[in-house]
Amino acid sequence: MLKVDIQSFSYKEQQILKDISFNLKMGDHLVILGESGCGKSTLLHLIYGLLHLEHGKIFWKKKQLRGPKHNLIPGEAFVKLVAQEYDLMPFISVSENIAAHLDRRDQESDDQRVAELLKVVDLETFERSMVKTLSGGQKQRVVLAKALANKPELLLLDEPFSSIDVFRKNALRRDLFNYLKKNEISCITATHDSEEALAFADTILILKDGKIEAYGSPEKIFREIDTPYQAGFFGEVTILPSHFFASEDVSEENKERVLLPHQLKLSKTKTNLAAIVKKSYFRGTHYLIACRFNSQDLFFEHSEKIKPELTIYLKLS
Numbered sequence: 001m002l003k004v005d006i007q008s009f010s011y012k013e014q015q016i017l018k019d020i021s022f023n024l025k026m027g028d029h030l031v032i033l034g035e036s037g038c039g040k041s042t043l044l045h046l047i048y049g050l051l052h053l054e055h056g057k058i059f060w061k062k063k064q065l066r067g068p069k070h071n072l073i074p075g076e077a078f079v080k081l082v083a084q085e086y087d088l089m090p091f092i093s094v095s096e097n098i099a100a101h102l103d104r105r106d107q108e109s110d111d112q113r114v115a116e117l118l119k120v121v122d123l124e125t126f127e128r129s130m131v132k133t134l135s136g137g138q139k140q141r142v143v144l145a146k147a148l149a150n151k152p153e154l155l156l157l158d159e160p161f162s163s164i165d166v167f168r169k170n171a172l173r174r175d176l177f178n179y180l181k182k183n184e185i186s187c188i189t190a191t192h193d194s195e196e197a198l199a200f201a202d203t204i205l206i207l208k209d210g211k212i213e214a215y216g217s218p219e220k221i222f223r224e225i226d227t228p229y230q231a232g233f234f235g236e237v238t239i240l241p242s243h244f245f246a247s248e249d250v251s252e253e254n255k256e257r258v259l260l261p262h263q264l265k266l267s268k269t270k271t272n273l274a275a276i277v278k279k280s281y282f283r284g285t286h287y288l289i290a291c292r293f294n295s296q297d298l299f300f301e302h303s304e305k306i307k308p309e310l311t312i313y314l315k316l317s
């Protein structure tokens with residue numbers, strides 16, 4: 001089990017992380033969701049051992065993970081970090097790149113292992129291609145296979161799917177995260193992709209300015225969204241004073257309601273939320289309707305397009 005307890009971490013004067021504590025069970029997947037620059041990579045680099053942690057401790061099982069001041073070569077053998085930049089040998093084949101990380105005592109089992117990994121990352125047809133000739137997304141998949149070659153116990157993924165096209169991304173994510181679960185490999189993924197977090201995480205940690213903004217299961221995180229920062233990962237955000245919904249079942253304790261488009265709908269009768277339609281955006285399964293209410297923008301989902309400039313009434317879904 002991974003136990004992270006970071007009191008603070010700074011690069012020189014600038015504090016980047018503060019009070020980050022969490023545990024991760026064997027085989028569980030934690031997704032760190034946060035905007036660019038909030039400290040996701042720094043957190044992964046601390047766990048991996050690329051950075052020295054002065055104030056805090058990180059343990060894997062009973063072993064304390066220490067940074068470069070204690071380890072000549074950063075990183076433990078049982079932890080693998082997949083970062084955005086590729087670290088591959090360009091002039092040998094995909095298979096040879098993956099096999100280079102196996103202990104090479106048994107040719108037959110090595111071949112089987114390479115074949116298994118090629119399947120996980122959907123690169124079977126590129127087995128013999130020289131890495132130099134691959135696209136960015138294909139190289140990223142080789143990097144993933146390489147990281148899995150020696151069955152790490154903990155995998156750290158830093159925006160691993162950013163250069164992989166949408167056709168492959170979904171299948172690859174399913175195959176990879178199934179493989180990790182089946183093999184009880186714990187994983188931490190840093191991303192700003194909320195869809196990835198909701199679908200594949202056991203636990204989500206929302207990081208804001210280096211601090212934990214929310215932590216819990218995907219269902220809990222989504223159900224309990226209560227700040228514009230949290231909501232912003234999941235869609236267009238509407239913020240309204242809660243007295244607008246006073247007659248509906250809303251606690252008056254919160255002065256503002258943070259709403260996602262699916263939480264508002266058209267009302268057939270007049271409500272005190274009268275808005276003017278600006279534009280309808282086609283989203284495949286529905287339209288996202290942008291309206292103007294007083295001087296602010298407001299968004300909701302609807303099954304049909306609505307004429308611009310029409311006055312409509314809204315209520316909670």
Ligand SMILES: Nc1ncnc2c1ncn2[C@@H]1O[C@H](COP(=O)(O)OP(=O)(O)OP(=O)(O)O)[C@@H](O)[C@H]1O
Pocket residue numbers: 011016034035036037038039040041042043
């Ligand atoms: N080596 C460094 N020295 C000084 N400051 C750094 C260093 N690396 C990162 N930073 C700063 O630390 C902050 C957090 O960076 P980090 O890369 O951890 O963010 P991130 O959430 O991973 O961002 P992104 O999603 O863009 O990769 C940023 O303000 C960044 O400029």
